[in-house]
Each structure stands twice: as structure tokens, then as C-alpha cells.
Amino acid sequence: MKSNFDLNDMGLGKNHFDVIVVGAGAAGLTAGIYLSRAKVKTLIVNEGAVGGQMVLTHEIANYPGVENISGYQLARNMKSQAIKFGCTIKSNIKITSMQLEGEVKKIVVNDKDEFTAHAVIIATGGRSRTIGAPGEDKFKGKGISYCATCDGDFFQNKEIIVVGGGNSALEEAVSLTNYASNVTIVHQFDHFQALEYYVEEAKNNPKIDFIMESEIVEFNGDEKLKNVIIKNMKTSEINSMNIDGVFIFIGYVPNTNDLDGLINLNEKREIVVDQNMATNIPGIYAAGDSIQKKYRQVTTAVADGTIAALSVSEYINNLKKEFTAAEI
């Protein structure tokens, strides 16, 4: 009887891990920390910079035990902690394909490197929602922005539009009045989804105008953005508006495009999991902003990552017991 279970003895090679975590945001990094500390051989693969949406936040003031920290620094701390416990992290790669069925899961990155594992945690998070109107890609960085603190000062004394109706849109619109001569909020509904406090603050700001039940359907300009076409969704009336900049804050979408047909997604394309973060496929778990959930915070992502890691650890241990028993 084998006393030490080693999946590499099965000829799966040096690129085999006990667990692969897809995504290095708060959920993925937390899973990596828990798994590696428990001596579970773990690889984290990530298509962008490590930290996920934490990096988008300049200041996090409500992470328990930490009075104030930048999202970037918190992400770096988590990354260092995971690596210290022995986790392998590969960021800025391109996931080419995922094979999630069967006893051995396979993930191919950059079209050529194959990694296998007996379990996978999907923690791919979310990304800023774009409008999808013509010209949006062309004028990104040349009049269109998704970050007020990054780019606000390029619009000193300019006229800008903020698109959105949630807390972020209203809050950023107010902060942008520190730069812009005028801010017009364009929102698709006839009411805001933001907390009343943010709505009142925006309504009381003399520099802010509102265009409701409307959306931008086209961005125009030459080297930089000059004009947008706005359509009233109720009347279909079309208006042209000359503008220097547009800031877009219309929420996040889960990064689950690559999972079509692989695991169960709900109508919002969020991954369906049970209370142990398990999906419909044995050995596949999910955590963080990509799963179906109501509240998306750093702390809830950390909790999801913890649960997923503990669930996966138990799954791996059961596999080892089965393998050992089979060897007798």
C-alpha cells in the first residue's frame, strides 16, 4: 500500500497540480493561500494583472482589521502570502481552453502550455461593462474613460458625460465636478439605482445635469472624442451632443464567456454553485464575483475563496483515500 499519495506517480508530469485556480482576484488568491498552506499543490492562472477588481479601488476602508489600504497593496499582500505558502502564480497569460469533465482536468494557456489537476476553482471575477456602441473602442483613452480618479484631471473645465445610475456613477459624477465645467448624467432608466444619499448629492450639485431614459448609441470624433449620439429609449428621439469626454460606470459583468457549455450558468451568466461552492461538475468549484450572489465585496469574495478551498481540500483528500484503497 502506498503510504504517500503522489499524483505525479501517475505519469501526469511536472505540470500537474492538485488544484488549479483560475483567477487571481480576492477569491482566487484566498483559495491559493488556504490550499497552499494546507500543502495542496496549487497553481493560480490569471489572464490579467494579479488582484482583479481590487486593483481598481484606490482606497479600501472597510476591510476588517485594516483601517485603510489601497486595493493594489491589499492584492500584493495576498499574492505575497500565497507565494510564501508555496502557491505558483502565473499572471498575464491567455487561457486557450479548459477541459473540466473527467477525473483529470486540463487547462491550456498561451496556445501551448498544458496544466492538469484533479480539481479546479473558477474565480474569474467580473469586468467593467461597456456600452458596446460604435466608436467606444476607438475613443478609449481619447475621451472615453472608465476611471474618474485616473483621468479626471484631463478634463479640467471641459464638458463631460457620466453614463450610469448606480452608486459608482453618481459618486464619480460628483467627484468629476472638481474638474469639469459641466457633468451630464445619462441613464437608461427613469430613476436611479444608487443609494438616496448619492442621488441627493448629485441632484444638489449645480454642475450636474440629467438625461434620463436615454443611452449613448454612437461615439464620434477624429483624433479624440468630440460628439455623441443619444437616443431616448421611450420616444426613440435622437439627439447629437458635442462633448469632451464620457465616463462609463454601468456595472460589471461576470467573466464567464469561456465557460459556455462547460458548466451551469444562470440567466445572468453567473456560475451556479451550492453552499460549498461546488458546481454541477465533480471537482469543479467556483468563487467570487463570477458566481450567482447578491453582494459583491472583497470580503464576500474572500469568504467564497475560503469555502471553495476547504471544499476542494476535502475533495482531494477523498480522492487520495480512494486511490490508496485501490492500490491495496
Added chain:
Amino acid sequence: MLNTNLTHVLSKDEHEKLLNENENVMICCGRMGPMCIPVYETMEELESEYDSVKFADMEFDIPDASVIRNLPETNGFAGLPFVVYYKNGKVVEATSSIQSRDQITEILDEHFSSIKVETSIPGIK
């Protein structure tokens, strides 16, 4: 100084020296914000793959960053970071706002071709 592991360009003189001493240069001029950080991280990852390209950062708000802010190629840019690619001291490409790894390598491959080094995945023995 930016909190990255890249070479830091701290003055106009250092900028000039960098361009004089390196045929292929990529400079990311930004802050430590959410649009800039992913670009720095990508550049740090790419250093081992593109070993004939010099990757560097420059803080956007220092006065000497005018060498990048005032380039004709960055005229009209309104999104951080400003990324500039130089070949033999001349600008061959400039981009504004966050760039993905694919977008960056497309430019590197187009202008600094034949110098990509295939490496094993770091951390995998």
C-alpha cells in the same frame, strides 16, 4: 518613484540616456492607478520574453515627464497610462489608457520583431 519592478526613468536626462543606449524601448508613463498597474505587471512579465527590449516606467506627474506628455504622438490622449514605443530613439507607436497583454505584444511583435525569446513558465520546474 513608481512602485514597480521596472527600470524607472526619473528625469529627461535618464530618458535620453535610455533611448541612446537601447535600440528598442517601451516606456509606460503613468501613476499607480487601476489602468496603469496592469500595464506595469504585463511589462514585468514580458521582460524575460523580449530580452532585446528595454522596459521602463516614468511617473506621469513629474515635470520631466513632459518628454512624453508633450510628444506629438500623445496629443489628444486623455487616459492613463501613456505608453510609448521607441526604435532607435524615434517613436514608432503610442497608446493611451489600459492595454491588454495581447495589445502590447502585438505592437512589440510588429515593431521589435525577431527578438522574442521562448522561455519556460517561471515557477514551473
